[in-house]
Amino acid sequence: MGSKRPARREFLKSGAALAGGFALGGAAPAIGQTPSSPPMLKGDKDLIAYGERSRFVTSVRIAHGGRPSPDGFGLVFHVASPLQDSVGVITPSSLHFVGTTRGSYIPEIDPQEHRLMIHGMVDRPLTFTMEDLKRLPSVTRLHFIECAGNRTSPKAKTVQETHGMTSCAEWTGVPLSLLLKECGLKGSASWFVAEGSEEVKGASSIPIGKGMDDCLVAYGMNGEALRPQQGFPLRLMVPGFEGIFHTKYLRRIKVTDRYYMNYNDYGHLDRESDEAALGFQIGPKSVITFPSGGQQLPGRGFYEIRGLAWSGGGAVRKVEVSTDGGKRWNDAEIKGTAQRMAHARFTYQWNWDGNETELLSRCTDELGSVQPSRAQVAKFFNKPLDESFSVPGLDNTIQPWRIASDGSVRNGNA
Ligand SMILES: Nc1nc2c(c(=O)[nH]1)N[C@H]1C(S)=C(S)[C@@H](COP(=O)(O)O)O[C@H]1N2
Numbered sequence: 349m350g351s352k353r354p355a356r357r358e359f360l361k362s363g364a365a366l367a368g369g370f371a372l373g374g375a376a377p378a379i380g381q382t383p384s385s386p387p388m389l390k391g392d393k394d395l396i397a398y399g400e401r402s403r404f405v406t407s408v409r410i411a412h413g414g415r416p417s418p419d420g421f422g423l424v425f426h427v428a429s430p431l432q433d434s435v436g437v438i439t440p441s442s443l444h445f446v447g448t449t450r451g452s453y454i455p456e457i458d459p460q461e462h463r464l465m466i467h468g469m470v471d472r473p474l475t476f477t478m479e480d481l482k483r484l485p486s487v488t489r490l491h492f493i494e495c496a497g498n499r500t501s502p503k504a505k506t507v508q509e510t511h512g513m514t515s516c517a518e519w520t521g522v523p524l525s526l527l528l529k530e531c532g533l534k535g536s537a538s539w540f541v542a543e544g545s546e547e548v549k550g551a552s553s554i555p556i557g558k559g560m561d562d563c564l565v566a567y568g569m570n571g572e573a574l575r576p577q578q579g580f581p582l583r584l585m586v587p588g589f590e591g592i593f594h595t596k597y598l599r600r601i602k603v604t605d606r607y608y609m610n611y612n613d614y615g616h617l618d619r620e621s622d623e624a625a626l627g628f629q630i631g632p633k634s635v636i637t638f639p640s641g642g643q644q645l646p647g648r649g650f651y652e653i654r655g656l657a658w659s660g661g662g663a664v665r666k667v668e669v670s671t672d673g674g675k676r677w678n679d680a681e682i683k684g685t686a687q688r689m690a691h692a693r694f695t696y697q698w699n700w701d702g703n704e705t706e707l708l709s710r711c712t713d714e715l716g717s718v719q720p721s722r723a724q725v726a727k728f729f730n731k732p733l734d735e736s737f738s739v740p741g742l743d744n745t746i747q748p749w750r751i752a753s754d755g756s757v758r759n760g761n762a
């Protein structure tokens with residue numbers, strides 16, 4: 349902490365002074381007096397063999413409202429992560445959002461039986477077992493996945509509902525470029541189709557340049573094997589591209605000389621050409637996770653505003669926070685070193701004066717792209733900014749959270 353910045357004790361004191369006697373935290377036992385010991389956890393097999401969180405921690409994923417299965421299966425389509433309770437940049441595997449194009453169907457795959465075949469416009473088609481893949485040189489990288497449908501809506505109340513279809517994990521696997529080189533690409537190779545193991549393959553066409561650049565065939569997540577919900581035993585990571593390209597249960601890669609139309613194109617075919625030109629890549633984006641919709645500030649005084657920022661264009665370079673509805677923008681602090689195509693945690697120290705206001709955050713990525721407001725996007729598409737306005741294509745607009753004078757927080761787009 350810099351010498352000019354007041355020490356924590358003074359923060360708390362000034363908070364108390366500002367709020368007229370409001371204190372942070374409850375009454376502590378006097379010095380020298382020991383609090384009574386809590387009861388002991390039972391030496392339960394479940395707690396020792398694998399581990400569980402405390403029963404006092406209850407944050408869970410929820411079905412993402414208003415996202416029915418696109419083909420009418422009517423099952424849970426996408427499941428959102430509780431960002432309002434998140435800390436740091438890693439989403440615990442148990443809380444990573446889940447995206448399934450055909451409802452809550454998750455195949456159970458025996459890794460001994462699983463194969464990855466690479467064929468098409470290659471010199472040597474090859475088939476890999478999981479054991480083969482694990483013998484190859486590996487990389488470990490932090491990356492977010494975000495569903496293209498992760499959009500704010502005036503009706504959504506919490507950050508889990510507006511932004512919970514993004515998550516960030518540490519992924520381990522083999523660079524796809526290494527496998528493609530083993531197979532030898534033919535000169536005409538320009539796309540590849542990645543296919544999952546389900547009845548409906550979850551296949552997507554991806555430019556071969558992206559495959560050679562930074563795609564990953566991942567078997568590890570947050571220090572252990574992938575979870576079934578995340579594609580056990582093998583998934584494709586396509587850093588910075590829409591979630592739908594990150595093929596789970598990966599079993600086949602066909603190298604092609606053209607775009608192949610697949611089931612996954614359901615969401616992309618009817619786009620306007622200027623929307624389609626926005627491409628597969630997620631734009632610079634950020635959201636304040638605390639304070640966020642549905643939360644309640646206990647009173648005026650000191651708060652650390654916290655949020656997440658990310659971009660498909662690379663690392664987050666800068667995040668700004670406004671505490672007055674966008675009149676002034678202040679640089680937020682980015683915790684640690686921002687990684688490419690990964691969530692970055694930002695914070696901003698704020699003394700709330702108790703008046704109604706609006707909190708905003710704005711991300712700039714390493715390409716210099718800046719997160720737009722909904723008003724800017726509406727103007728770009730020449731549409732009125734009313735209740736019915738929905739951002740075309742990927743929605744990376746600034747999320748406003750309105751703080752009422754009673755400390756309640758709600759969606760500023762409502
Ligand atoms: N095989 C397969 N891969 C898939 C899907 C699927 O249904 N089947 N869903 C896609 C979608 S729409 C998204 S948003 C991401 C979500 O990844 P996650 O469930 O690990 O968060 O996986 C993609 N990969």
Ligand SMILES: [Mo]
Nearest residue numbers: 447495591592
């Ligand atoms: Mo998705």
